[in-house]
Amino acid sequence: MLEVDFACVGAGPAGLGAASEAARRGLRVVVVDENARPGGQLFKQIHKFFGSAEHGAGLRGLDLGRRLLDEAEVAGVEVQLSTAAWGLYDGQTLALSSEGGVRRLKAKRLLFATGASERALPFPGWTLPGVVRAGAAQTMMNLHYVLPGRRVLTIGAGNVGLIVSYQLLQAGAQVVAVVEMAPTIGGYGVHAAKLRRWGVPILTSHRVTEVSGRERVEQAAVVELGDDRGPVPRTERVFDVDLVCVAVGLTPLTELCRLAGCVMAHSPALGGWVPAHDEDMRTSREDIFVAGDAAGIGEASVALDEGRLAGLAAARDLGHLSDSEWAEARGPVVERLAALRGGEQGARIAEAKASLAARVRVGGCGP
Amino acid sequence: MIGGAAHLRRTGFLSEGELAALPGVPGLDVIRRGRVAVIECAEAIPCNPCETVCPKRAITIGEPITRLPSLDPSRCTGCGLCIAACPGQAIFVLDYNWSDSEGTVEMAYERLPLPSPGEAVVTLDRGGSPVGAGRVVKVRQVQAFDRTAVVRVAVPKGTVLGVRAFRMRGEGGR
Amino acid sequence: MVCSGSWRIRTHPILGSPPERPVVEIIVDGQAIRALDGEPVAAALLANGMKVFRYTESRGEPRGLSCAIGQCTDCMMTVDGVPNVRTCVTPVRPGMRVQTQHGLGRWGEKDA
Numbered sequence: 339m340l341e342v343d344f345a346c347v348g349a350g351p352a353g354l355g356a357a358s359e360a361a362r363r364g365l366r367v368v369v370v371d372e373n374a375r376p377g378g379q380l381f382k383q384i385h386k387f388f389g390s391a392e393h394g395a396g397l398r399g400l401d402l403g404r405r406l407l408d409e410a411e412v413a414g415v416e417v418q419l420s421t422a423a424w425g426l427y428d429g430q431t432l433a434l435s436s437e438g439g440v441r442r443l444k445a446k447r448l449l450f451a452t453g454a455s456e457r458a459l460p461f462p463g464w465t466l467p468g469v470v471r472a473g474a475a476q477t478m479m480n481l482h483y484v485l486p487g488r489r490v491l492t493i494g495a496g497n498v499g500l501i502v503s504y505q506l507l508q509a510g511a512q513v514v515a516v517v518e519m520a521p522t523i524g525g526y527g528v529h530a531a532k533l534r535r536w537g538v539p540i541l542t543s544h545r546v547t548e549v550s551g552r553e554r555v556e557q558a559a560v561v562e563l564g565d566d567r568g569p570v571p572r573t574e575r576v577f578d579v580d581l582v583c584v585a586v587g588l589t590p591l592t593e594l595c596r597l598a599g600c601v602m603a604h605s606p607a608l609g610g611w612v613p614a615h616d617e618d619m620r621t622s623r624e625d626i627f628v629a630g631d632a633a634g635i636g637e638a639s640v641a642l643d644e645g646r647l648a649g650l651a652a653a654r655d656l657g658h659l660s661d662s663e664w665a666e667a668r669g670p671v672v673e674r675l676a677a678l679r680g681g682e683q684g685a686r687i688a689e690a691k692a693s694l695a696a697r698v699r700v701g702g703c704g705p
Numbered sequence: 706m707i708g709g710a711a712h713l714r715r716t717g718f719l720s721e722g723e724l725a726a727l728p729g730v731p732g733l734d735v736i737r738r739g740r741v742a743v744i745e746c747a748e749a750i751p752c753n754p755c756e757t758v759c760p761k762r763a764i765t766i767g768e769p770i771t772r773l774p775s776l777d778p779s780r781c782t783g784c785g786l787c788i789a790a791c792p793g794q795a796i797f798v799l800d801y802n803w804s805d806s807e808g809t810v811e812m813a814y815e816r817l818p819l820p821s822p823g824e825a826v827v828t829l830d831r832g833g834s835p836v837g838a839g840r841v842v843k844v845r846q847v848q849a850f851d852r853t854a855v856v857r858v859a860v861p862k863g864t865v866l867g868v869r870a871f872r873m874r875g876e877g878g879r
Numbered sequence: 880m881v882c883s884g885s886w887r888i889r890t891h892p893i894l895g896s897p898p899e900r901p902v903v904e905i906i907v908d909g910q911a912i913r914a915l916d917g918e919p920v921a922a923a924l925l926a927n928g929m930k931v932f933r934y935t936e937s938r939g940e941p942r943g944l945s946c947a948i949g950q951c952t953d954c955m956m957t958v959d960g961v962p963n964v965r966t967c968v969t970p971v972r973p974g975m976r977v978q979t980q981h982g983l984g985r986w987g988e989k990d991a
Contacts, residue, residue, distance in 0.1 A: 384893045386792035388751060388792050390751070390753050391754070396851070398851070465940060465953075468943065471947070474946055477967075482922040484887060484922045508815060508816055526793065528748070528792075528795045532793075533717065537829065537872065540716070542716075677768075852893050
């Protein structure tokens with residue numbers, strides 16, 4: 339059985355950031371990821387990121403992904419792809435499954451950076467081939483150069499729905515409309531503005547009533563909602579589409595945390611049930627860290643910095659960083675995270691995270 | 706966000722009133738003087754590549770980086786580096802006095818096919834509604850723009866304030 | 880920018896052209912189709928305009944791609960005689976035999 343200092347489950351920005359920080363300080367680090375390619379969702383993000391120069395602002399997600407992979411390689415991180423971590427034994431031993439079979443990996447410190455899953459939205463016709471989650475459209479277009487549809491209706495005007503709709507335009511599809519139940523657009527105004535000026539309607543206070551077709555999506559019907567959130571009569575509209583792209587939110591993937599007995603907490607601002615964790619991403623289990631979307635839905639830059647904090651803490655735990663070295667390395671990362679959480683959306687998340695940190699110290703309730 | 710930006714929240718594009726209140730959008734008198742950037746950024750997003758990239762330090766955000774960018778028109782030369790650098794594609798360069806009858810609007814463009822200089826287009830406003838006829842005069846693609854092309858469109862002078870996109874002839878409607 | 884009649888993106892404003900990959904043949908429900916070596920089976924099917932991957936056990940309803948990252952199981956098909964294979968995370972191999980799966984599928988059936 340392989341024994342290492344630090345095992346990271348997930349090779350997205352959080353996992354890679356953590357692994358690089360720890361490996362640079364001399365820890366033996368292994369990252370495992372069930373996917374055939376590393377980078378999590380980064381390589382699908384073909385748009386330029388917000389942030390500051392230190393955040394790699396203006397960098398496209400896919401370029402940030404390449405940088406992180408280079409960094410991990412230079413630091414000597416071992417990345418095992420197509421390797422699923424499905425169990426945790428004796429508190430510190432991961433059970434792994436890959437094409438070669440089942441094996442174990444023991445580590446003194448563990449990071450669960452397992453990301454999130456996209457929510458489904460039930461409506462008549464929601465199971466028809468051609469109804470996909472927004473990330474699926476991204477995966478097909480941006481990783482595999484396959485157009486998932488030519489005439490698209492997007493459900494959800496949060497950042498994901500707006501960004502993916504624009505990427506569909508870039509790939510050569512036509513987006514007939516973005517439909518949003520709420521009276522206002524949830525995503526950033528600049529993302530919405532790009533769609534509006536290039537001719538994509540954003541229908542706020544609208545709901546999809548039915549998607550239909552013979553064995554595949556052919557039509558989508560929407561209706562306007564009144565102040566009482568009920569349908570307004572005679573506002574039904576039917577669009578001819580071959581793809582319905584659903585972008586209604588993300589849920590943290592936390593099975594390993596729960597398996598490990600981490601204290602969990604429900605946090606709407608963070609997307610649902612998350613493991614309670616402190617400012618250094620440590621859960622209620624001293625030897626287990628969490629970072630990225632699994633610790634609360636957020637952007638890639640946040641995931642990366644949270645990963646770095648976890649990596650630094652692990653290095654200090656195992657005596658590879660003195661207290662003062664740790665404080666010095668940690669300071670700029672904490673500042674960057676605070677800067678990223680400066681806006682309105684960010685403030686809610688900062689508050690939720692502070693509340694979780696308190697939970698870790700006190701011990702909370704959860705499944 | 707400036708004044709709640711209710712119109713932006715509801716429709717996805719800025720109203721005249723919301724635009725006028727932005728520190729990155731110069732007044733009409735400045736725009737009439739000639740080539741200048743217009744930063745249509747209205748939300749407190751933690752983001753400052755425009756400030757970093759401007760070679761003339763005409764754009765100021767400062768700290769915290771959620772502050773809205775403000776433009777010093779006296780420093781701006783209209784080079785357009787900010788157009789490509791803005792992750793939100795919220796920056797345009799206007800040249801009101803490009804000719805006696807026409808002005809130009811320069812904008813970020815990340816689609817295919819790329820238009821060609823001389824190509825006739827239908828110009829669109831912030832809401833995607835057709836404004837009128839336009840003509841592509843320049844398409845810039847340089848390494849520093851990182852795969853964002855910058856397209857300059859000549860339009861009747863009066864429409865410079867409203868034109869923010871275009872449709873190439875032959876492209877269908879919505 | 881998509882050539883008409885093809886679902887493959889030949890050139891993309893940000894991504895450029897796709898990396899070169901050998902064209903291989905896979906057999907879907909007895910019919911040979913062109914795929915790219917190593918791409919996910921689901922991508923090959925979508926590129927050929929195929930969207931229905933299986934029919935459900937109890938009501939026989941069609942299912943296709945949903946999450947595309949191996950989490951939801953909507954895309955499962957029978958591949959080389961093995962049922963319940965997640966086609967979105969399974970790479971194409973030359974000569975692979977893929978079948979639309981009905982219900983829970985059956986082991987060992989390689990030919991349509």
